[in-house]
Amino acid sequence: MWRTPTPRKAYQVLLVGGGGHGLATAYYLARDWGIRDVAVIEKGWLGGGNTGRNTTLIRSNYYYPTSARFYQRSLKLFERLSNDLNYNVMFSQRGIVTIAFSPHELNLISRQVNAMQLNGIDAQLLSREDIQNLLPLCDLSDRARDRCVGGYLHASGGTARHDAVAWGFARAADAFGVDILQQCEVRGFEASHGRVSGVHTSMGRISAERIGIAVAGNSTVVADMAGFRLPIRSHTLQAFVSEPLKPLLHTIVMSGLHHLYVSQSDKGELVAGGDGDSYTSYSQRGSFQTIERATLCLLEVFPTLSRVRLMRHWGGTVDLTPDRSPIIDRTPLEGLYISTGWGTGGFKAIPGGGRSFAHLLAHDRTDEFAQAFTLERFSRGALIDEGAASGVAH
Numbered sequence: 001m002w003r004t005p006t007p008r009k010a011y012q013v014l015l016v017g018g019g020g021h022g023l024a025t026a027y028y029l030a031r032d033w034g035i036r037d038v039a040v041i042e043k044g045w046l047g048g049g050n051t052g053r054n055t056t057l058i059r060s061n062y063y064y065p066t067s068a069r070f071y072q073r074s075l076k077l078f079e080r081l082s083n084d085l086n087y088n089v090m091f092s093q094r095g096i097v098t099i100a101f102s103p104h105e106l107n108l109i110s111r112q113v114n115a116m117q118l119n120g121i122d123a124q125l126l127s128r129e130d131i132q133n134l135l136p137l138c139d140l141s142d143r144a145r146d147r148c149v150g151g152y153l154h155a156s157g158g159t160a161r162h163d164a165v166a167w168g169f170a171r172a173a174d175a176f177g178v179d180i181l182q183q184c185e186v187r188g189f190e191a192s193h194g195r196v197s198g199v200h201t202s203m204g205r206i207s208a209e210r211i212g213i214a215v216a217g218n219s220t221v222v223a224d225m226a227g228f229r230l231p232i233r234s235h236t237l238q239a240f241v242s243e244p245l246k247p248l249l250h251t252i253v254m255s256g257l258h259h260l261y262v263s264q265s266d267k268g269e270l271v272a273g274g275d276g277d278s279y280t281s282y283s284q285r286g287s288f289q290t291i292e293r294a295t296l297c298l299l300e301v302f303p304t305l306s307r308v309r310l311m312r313h314w315g316g317t318v319d320l321t322p323d324r325s326p327i328i329d330r331t332p333l334e335g336l337y338i339s340t341g342w343g344t345g346g347f348k349a350i351p352g353g354g355r356s357f358a359h360l361l362a363h364d365r366t367d368e369f370a371q372a373f374t375l376e377r378f379s380r381g382a383l384i385d386e387g388a389a390s391g392v393a394h
């Protein structure tokens, strides 16, 4: 699928982190700017970070115009990604149904739907009857603890195979001549007169004119090596899958009240996630109380699943900013750039974020889509608060 090259002494551009964002950035740099003297440096294996650990939801149901425009562009890139990469990423636009269980929740959902429609993103309010038709397994009986009062549909939302996204970008970038260096850890940066000139890695020193960091939950650790601080906290977010079942859930389902998001994979497994762990951690494994709570939430909405067995669970280390929006920006070191803060929702942003980060590395300025996602917004107070953007507030 891609070569295993020996690292060269110097490259024009280095990308630290072989997750979706690092790989997509390398691909767009090569394809759209002809910058092919590029290496992606990954300390483990490709997609071994959050890119291969997420619940694969892709959507653009954001509230603020800035975020809506950014995520909508990424969703549009997903629509043609399999063709662009000549690799099937199994993008399936099966729609996302968000359920409301109180009049207050329905009010908030109406406001969200209005905002989305104003932003040109598909959103449709649903009645209780619509929900029953779309989700016959959902408990709408009088015995249900929480009474469903309606919801909304984001029809263009969907899922894609996460490994395939990493592998597709890697193969396509490699075909352009990008070197992908796995099992190579960045351990320090070299700089002189305020300008970065290279990295120290487990495979030796590599110099570069420009360096991009895309290491998600390790962002603060890597930034520390370069001598600057980030407004990021690293938390564990976990997910789990059930044993495979016959097709029973034809859309993605979300409930803010229950903090639930669940879909059914093509293999038949129910893929569900819950809340993040409340304490900071780099452990990449989940805690049992979170699984217990997430499972209870699943059963509140779908009690009929009570005998379904949990098959496996895992955790990833997510990079959370105070406003839950990303950072795509320069750093205090000239020639060093960062893409981070993707938190619990950066899988869907891989094509859009990669394209914007490539633009920044190529031109030393962000494109129109990423202009607001600066580092200095935290000192100016110009936050883009998308804390509840997923319908579940992480």
Ligand SMILES: Cc1cc2nc3c(=O)[nH]c(=O)nc-3n(C[C@H](O)[C@H](O)[C@H](O)COP(=O)(O)OP(=O)(O)OC[C@H]3O[C@@H](n4cnc5c(N)ncnc54)[C@H](O)[C@@H]3O)c2cc1C
Pocket: 016, 017, 018, 019, 020, 021, 022, 041, 042, 043, 044, 045, 046, 047, 048, 049, 050, 051, 052, 053, 054, 055, 056, 057, 058, 184, 185, 186, 187, 214, 215, 216, 217, 218, 222, 237, 238, 239, 273, 314, 315, 316, 317, 318, 342, 343, 344, 345, 346, 347, 348, 349
């Ligand atoms: C359980 C879970 C569920 C999620 N669900 C969704 C979802 O449904 N939809 C969605 O859009 N997003 C979701 N996300 C978030 C999404 O997965 C991430 O935002 C996204 O994958 C981040 O991609 P990345 O390329 O920035 O990071 P990663 O994929 O984590 O890649 C970073 C890479 O950097 C490498 N690295 C770190 N330090 C170094 C170093 N010193 N030297 C070299 N390499 C280094 C790591 O090994 C890693 O491979 C979820 C995340 C988790 C954990």
